[in-house]
Amino acid sequence: MDRNEYYVHYGWSKSPFIKSTSLDIPIIGRVDEYRQVCESVGGWDRIIVVTAPIGYGKTTFMNQIMMKKPIGVDYVVSFDAYEPEENVARRIISTLPFWKRLSARNMDRTSVGDFLQKNLGKKRLLILFDEAHEYDDGLFKWLRILNDRADNVFMMFFGLSSLVDRITAESAFRDRKSRTITLKPLTTEQLVEIVKNRIAWVKGKGTAPFTEAGIKRLAESANSVPRLLLENGQTVLEGCAKREIFEITDRVVEELLGTHTYEEKIEPEVEDFESELSPGITVEKAVPSGDFTDELSPTQLEIVKLLMERESMSITELSDVLGKDIRSIGSLIRKLRGLNPEEVKRKPGVPYPLVIRCSKEKRAGRIQYVYGLSDNARRLLAK
Numbered sequence: 001m002d003r004n005e006y007y008v009h010y011g012w013s014k015s016p017f018i019k020s021t022s023l024d025i026p027i028i029g030r031v032d033e034y035r036q037v038c039e040s041v042g043g044w045d046r047i048i049v050v051t052a053p054i055g056y057g058k059t060t061f062m063n064q065i066m067m068k069k070p071i072g073v074d075y076v077v078s079f080d081a082y083e084p085e086e087n088v089a090r091r092i093i094s095t096l097p098f099w100k101r102l103s104a105r106n107m108d109r110t111s112v113g114d115f116l117q118k119n120l121g122k123k124r125l126l127i128l129f130d131e132a133h134e135y136d137d138g139l140f141k142w143l144r145i146l147n148d149r150a151d152n153v154f155m156m157f158f159g160l161s162s163l164v165d166r167i168t169a170e171s172a173f174r175d176r177k178s179r180t181i182t183l184k185p186l187t188t189e190q191l192v193e194i195v196k197n198r199i200a201w202v203k204g205k206g207t208a209p210f211t212e213a214g215i216k217r218l219a220e221s222a223n224s225v226p227r228l229l230l231e232n233g234q235t236v237l238e239g240c241a242k243r244e245i246f247e248i249t250d251r252v253v254e255e256l257l258g259t260h261t262y263e264e265k266i267e268p269e270v271e272d273f274e275s276e277l278s279p280g281i282t283v284e285k286a287v288p289s290g291d292f293t294d295e296l297s298p299t300q301l302e303i304v305k306l307l308m309e310r311e312s313m314s315i316t317e318l319s320d321v322l323g324k325d326i327r328s329i330g331s332l333i334r335k336l337r338g339l340n341p342e343e344v345k346r347k348p349g350v351p352y353p354l355v356i357r358c359s360k361e362k363r364a365g366r367i368q369y370v371y372g373l374s375d376n377a378r379r380l381l382a383k
């Protein structure tokens with residue numbers, strides 16, 4: 001059965017596992033982290049940094065804050081890394097009620113701080129920056145000035161853990177009172193809720209076709225990472241559509257994931273031996289190096305180069321071409337995707353994910369995941 005037919009069979013408008021952070025997607029609220037934000041705002045910690053690896057729910061947490069303003073905050077505005085710098089000032093001002101904006105017509109970036117100081121009065125403005133590890137120094141410098149000039153402006157930066165170093169390296173921000181919040185891994189129960197809410201969101205009935213045990217097994221397969229939950233969920237659904245399975249039990253989940261997730265799960269002991277042994281690689285902390293390739297191990301670099309030439313490759317193809325063990329290639333791909341928190345922490349200059357999973361395709365006679373460079377990586381490497 002075609003997968004779309006399968007969705008229709010259950011009355012779904014689309015797959016419940018689509019990867020998206022649009023605002024209508026049901027969110028399992030992060031109670032503890034949200035409380036920490038409110039506390040920081042109440043205590044005038046005006047710079048708040050939220051870190052977590054890719055796929056843990058940073059953008060989703062940002063959405064949670066947008067939808068329910070923390071206590072004490074009057075205005076909220078959010079940005080992602082792709083917002084052109086020159087728009088930032090304009091958009092900040094446009095969140096204010098219109099009567100406060102009247103005098104803002106001919107303003108340049110440098111006077112935004114003074115403008116906000118004058119016009120906010122007792123109101124507090126919270127500015128959210130997603131993927132802030134991608135920002136360039138110029139923007140951070142400007143934000144520091146804004147922070148200096150306008151007392152009632154609070155900023156939250158969301159990003160990978162390298163962000164903390166970025167922000168403290170910008171001497172401008174170093175001595176400001178700031179607060180770092182690390183997103184906690186979600187529990188299996190929370191991941192189960194995510195699945196149930198998402199099925200309801202696509203207009204499904206109950207948990208069908210999943211049994212309770214099936215959902216629980218799927219939740220466990222995600223290793224606390226919501227993005228992995230969605231990927232695995234999609235794999236299971238597509239497998240069930242193809243095989244026309246209409247009851248997804250824990251056994252079914254295990255069978256369908258067993259063959260496909262080894263590269264997520266297996267961490268062979270040899271994996272680190274290269275980076276440990278390569279002489280002369282000094283990891284420059286906190287310096288947003290233009291050349292992050294210095295931080296990659298030789299085989300990681302070979303993988304990246306190969307993917308630069310070819311659109312996409314499967315793990316098996318990569319291991320054939322490079323003559324390396326399939327398991328260590330799997331592990332390296334996982335690292336290049338930014339899914340290994342230690343590695344991400346250790347290599348702050350690397351703009352993860354360098355590699356993304358593109359699709360599942362039939363190659364060499366069997367269905368395999370294929371991987372390619374992220375747009376950002378391709379752009380940076382082309383320079």
Ligand SMILES: Nc1ncnc2c1ncn2[C@@H]1O[C@H](COP(=O)(O)OP(=O)(O)O)[C@@H](O)[C@H]1O
Binds near residue numbers: 018027055059061194
């Ligand atoms: N608290 C949550 N409740 C429901 N879904 C979540 C939650 N956190 C993350 N997700 C889902 O997991 C996926 C990845 O989350 P995302 O916020 O994009 O992670 P990040 O920004 O850290 O890479 C999203 O599609 C999102 O819908």
Ligand SMILES: [Mg+2]
Binds near residue numbers: 131
């Ligand atoms: Mg995000």
